[in-house]
Amino acid sequence: EPEVTQTPSHQVTQMGQEVILRCVPISNHLYFYWYRQILGQKVEFLVSFYNNEISEKSEIFDDQFSVERPDGSNFTLKIRSTKLEDSAMYFCASRVAGGNYGYTFGSGTRLTVV
């Protein structure tokens, strides 16, 4: 069964550093998402991406965040200057076009900001 692949599985970074979280969505999927889950809390929507542009973003997704699909296969989330409160599990998801809403989630990247 096709999978969404996320790397790395765990990243530790110093506060103020830039991090890039990587995702390889399923090849025929057209919608891409990033979600985050702070430890012990619910999964929160960050951003959706379609047709090479952001289609929607949440209040969490401020100027420190950016997304990119640089080469037609990878989908990245960049945090420019990490803060302690960015520590969370970040999930990538993708789905096909249309009303199926068959999301596939990756296993997540645990980001720890120290």
Added chain:
Amino acid sequence: AQSVTQPDIHITVSEGASLELRCNYSYGATPYLFWYVQSPGQGLQLLLKYFSGDTLVQGIKGFEAEFKRSQSSFNLRKPSVHWSDAAEYFCAVVPTGQGGKLIFGQGTELSVKP
């Protein structure tokens, strides 16, 4: 306000007992409805989804859910719980006309005692 509510933060059931996890939503139009399961340190796995039609939905791993429009609920059930069902369960919705993002409830942690 629009929301997804899972009233139970933590539930403990005995192995072999039946299970019901509650989910209520508050949206003007009935959203698309989902249940996901998350094992410790893992990603999100889709158990089942409801878009329309038969209000009793069958999912994987022996789970089912019933949509009740009058109660704005989509409760998850399993007739006989196995120890391997211990995990975090998330109800989620895709609000109609809001771009396709998933909105998650707070989650219910299920513990199974022998």
